[in-house]
Amino acid sequence: MKIEIWSxxxxxxxxxxxxxxxxxxxxxxxxxxxxxxxRSFQLDPSLPEHYDGTELDYLSTRKGMAPAQVSGMFEQVAAVAAAEGLTYRFDDVVVANSFTAHRLIHLAAAHGKQDAAKERLLSDHFEHGRDIGSRDYLTSLGRDLGIDAAAVEELFSTDRFADEVRQDFAEGRALGISGVPFFVIDRKYGLSGAQPAETFTAALEQAWQESHPLVMVDAGSPATGEDGAVCGPDGCAV
Known part of the structure; x- marks a missing residue:
């Protein structure tokens, strides 16, 4: 079973x-x-490589919301994150374009490190105030993941994996994805948003059962032609 996550x-x-x-x-x-x-997705592709301002400044300007309202939103999201064991520090978030970070995730996938790269980028961005658009940071992350420095350097000297990132964008649009996270199971089921774990569990079970249906076999004895005896709510066959 394959699950693709646009994020x-x-x-x-x-x-x-x-x-x-x-x-x-x-x-x-x-x-x-x-x-x-x-899979790659960008909430704001027009964001400059580095934004001169805080996350509060950026969202207040972009959404046209009062700073106090954005701060309240941060508090609510941080509380939800805390319930999942995450420590969000919105005051420390560095606003930067994520395109090169997505290219690094594709590079990491080629080395079997995709999930580790995704985890580090998310944690470093929201919990540790790292600059996900920084060449120094991304180079350091690549080194931590065990990826050859020359391969990471190609992200800055060439357009390697740029087409793959854009293809993710295009596939997401073709599937009707306009917000993230978005989970696609076997290109058959879609789940939008950070659903409760129970919802993911139900989706996994349903998708698995439909792709691996239980097939009944003839339980009759070849020698006697008799069916296998069973018991039910009304008693047992004799």
Missing amino acids: DVACPWCYIGKRRFETALAAFLHRDSVEVQW
Whole structure:
């Protein structure tokens, strides 16, 4: 079973959704048969490489909301994140364009480190105030993931993986995805938003049952033609 997750590194609900999905997957009986692939999405492609201002400034300007209202929103989201074991520090968030970070996730996928890269980027952005658009930071992250420095350097000297990131954007649009996180199971089921773990569990179970239906076999004895004896609410066959 394959699950594709469209997500942006700069999306607070995407990290919460990741944790809730992981909770459901960890308890899923067939988790070893599940392939998870992270897909790229940008909430604001027009964002400059580096924004001269705080997350509060940025969202207040972009959404046309009063700063006090945005601060209240931060508090609510941080409380939800805390319930999932995450420590959001919105005052420390560095606002930056996430396009190169998405390219790094694709590079990490080529080295079998996609989920580790996604986890670090989300945590470093929302919990540790790291600059996800910084060349120094992304180079350091690549080194931590065990990726050759020359391969990481290509992200800054060439357009490697840029087409793959844009293809993710295009596939997301074709599927009707306009917000993230968005979870697609076997290109058949879609779940929008950071759903509760129980919702992910139900979706996993339903998708698995439909792709692996129980097939009944003829239980009759070849020698006697008799059916297998069973017991039910009204008693047992004699």
